[in-house]
Amino acid sequence: MQSSTPQVHDEDDPLWTPIRKRRATYAGAAVVVLLLLVILPPYISISRYQRRVAAAISGELGRPVHFSSIQMHLLPLPGLTIKYLVVSELPEFGSEPVMVSDTVEARLRISSLWRRRIEVSRISMEAPSINLVRRTDTGRWNLQGIVTQASQITSAPTAQTAAGDAPRFPYIEATDARFNIKNGDTKMPFSVKEAQFSLWLPEPDEWHLRFSGKPVRTDTDVSDVGLLKVEATLGKGTSLQAAPIELQASWKPTPLGEAGKLTFGHDMGWRGEASAEASLKGTLALAKLTGDLHLLSLRRADFVPEHTAEINAHCEANTNGLLGSLHEIKCAVPTDEETSIFSAMEFLRRTVPSGHDLPDASAKPGVLLLRGDVPDVMHWQTVNLQASLKNAKANYALAWLRLFSKRIPRDAGLGGTLDLTAWKEDNGSSSDRWGGTLVCACTLPPPPAAKSDTTAGSETAPTSVTNQKANRWNLVLTYGALGAHGDTPAGAIAVNAYRPSPTDVGTEPVVAKSYGDAAVSGQLSRNGYTLIYSTRATAEQAAALLPPLGDGMPTPDTGTALEVQRPWGGPQTWTAATPAKPEPRSRRRR
Known part of the structure; x- marks a missing residue:
């Protein structure tokens, strides 16, 4: 074995060389400075x-x-x-x-x-x-x-x-x-x-702002309201009012129930998902506002229907002041799945002029148009609004009714078209501030008797032409000053449905004459509804389309007109009634 020999340091090689001394000095100084800084x-x-x-x-x-x-x-x-x-x-x-x-x-x-x-x-x-x-x-x-x-x-x-x-x-x-x-x-x-x-x-000469936060409402228990994001650029002008501004805002998807609490202060009973985007471009004195609202998977909270609905709205407006008021509001809402929001936007920009008169919407069937002004955005009750819908598919209304009841037959369908004219203005008496007329020139499914009687050569079997005439109905709903007639109370919607005369098919539904004895009249209110059917067959045909309307119908057939009353959420009560025939009525022009 080799023995290890210990190393011997040269006595002339000191432990603290000049380099080591400088390094130690710098380290000590750094420690002192760090201690002083702390x-x-x-x-x-x-x-x-x-x-x-x-x-x-x-x-x-x-x-x-x-x-x-x-x-x-x-x-x-x-x-x-x-x-x-x-x-x-x-x-x-x-x-x-x-x-x-x-x-x-x-x-x-x-x-x-x-x-x-x-x-x-x-x-x-x-x-x-x-x-x-x-x-x-x-x-x-x-x-x-x-x-x-x-x-x-x-x-x-x-x-x-x-x-x-x-x-x-x-x-x-x-x-x-x-x-x-x-x-x-x-x-x-x-x-x-x-x-x-x-x-x-x-x-x-340009500020940039980036903002995000959760909107809340202090007078409710609203939660899970999504995220509000804003990106804005503000320039310097000759005055603050002349300062140019560009703004992009978005409200991320949030449950519709919580969105209703945030907007209206209480749960509106709707479920789904809500989101929105908006942009503002111009100056602080006058700017162009553009916005889009999306309500997806829309349904009532009571049950989950087979098919939900959706609303996609595009709106444009001019703002005065820093969102102090909105003027020349124009909105387009497609009511047909075949009509995209982009085509509705293009129609809105090309067809709808500025001013107070609504254009003829027949150029774009099935697009709901809204126009109006908001003099003060802090008081939305001051809004003046006009709505117009021309030649929408009648099945659009039936699809909405399915959100309220799961008893409507899956194969039930409506033919024909829907027309709507409505308005809201901030003047006159409170009962005269809202009004509107909804007309459905509908083709209903055949009544139960017509479906079952298919015997060839039968004298009672209706021909196809006769059957088509028998199933044509005009449904007219009027509200407010437009519907103020007879004993309809304030705040109620007057209901009139009747088969038009064959000679009046294609004419103005509101003034068409009744064909035969089939007619329905009544009213809808926030408490419930009252309907009067001229014959039992008419009531049965209504129940075939909307089964809840036939709940508790008396048997046997008394051969008289029937009146039915129902509070919302309660049972129907049937009594004998005197039939009321529709009266001609002129439309209020806006």
Whole structure:
């Protein structure tokens, strides 16, 4: 075996060489500096500058600013920490502050410290509460003054690398923010929570805003309301009203039951999925608004039908002020699966002119057109609205009825067309503000007797021509001032159904004469319905199409007219009645 010989160090080779000494010195200095950066900032008081900092922020926002304390930190980057920041409101907008934030971090640009000029690169706010207030007399928003104040300050783009004469606009961001909305002194139930937003200056004369949050309604237990996203660009104009704006917004899919609570304040009893997109382009004084609404897998909450429905609507409007009012609203809603929303949009833009008169919709059968104005978006009851639907398929109405009852036969179908004219205006008495007429020139399935009597050569077997005439019906529903006649109470829909005379086929259904003795009259209200059938055969034919209408029908046939009453959700009550024949009625022209 070889024995190991221990190594002997040269006595002339010292342990601490000059290189090792320099490295140890640098390491020690770095440790000292790091300790100083951690230990010293809490002991460096800049409270003497608190008023000066508050005055500087107040001057840039145009609002009084207060905070409880300010502290400097050097790690991970130099900056300031402001505790409990309060931006006060101007008296004309109320007494509540514009914004309250528990913690605000202001990060400093390191390069600016060497030039003895403090420049903020980023401002971060944690859980701020922001109040958006609109004056009821002028329609101005409280943030408009802040934007005006900021637009008067010359700033360089946020991402500019080299420093210039103008300070670079900081990147402003907030997490877990809450936005509340007030109309004058009234706090609206709508707000946005868990919001994230950021604001920066990509160009010298252009701000960019990115926002997302969950809309809520404080007077309901609404939850799971989807996500609202907004991306906007605001330029600098000769005045704030002339400032150009481009905005894109989207409301991600949300359960329709929760969407109903958010919009109307209570569950409307519908299920499905709702989503929407909108864009705004123009100036803050006048802009073009475009929006799309999608209601998919639409059904009533009571049961799941074999086939659900869907609504796809496209709307366009002009806005005055910052969404203060909407004018020249135009909407197109396809009622036929063969008509896409894109073809309806093209029809809307090419065919529907500006003005107050509805166009002839027969050029695009089955497209529901809506026109109107909203003088004040904070008060939707002021809306003036007109609706028109021409030559829609009658089966469209039957498909909607299937959402309310699973007892309608799967093979039941309606031929013919639907026409609708309706309006809502914000003047006159409350009972005269709504009105409309729905006309169905329908071909019903053959009555039970006609289906069973198929004996060849039978004298009672109807021919095909006779059968077609017997199954042609006009159904007329009228509401409001259009339907005010006889003893129909206010708020009820008058119902009239009858077989038109063979000589009147193809003429105006509202004034056609009755053919034979078959007729139905009555009314629908929010409490239930009352119907009078001129004959039992008429009632049986109605029940063949809609089986719930035949519930509890008396037997045997008394040969008299039948009156039926039913509260919604309750049983039908049948009695003998005096038949009422339809009377000619003229349509109110809009």
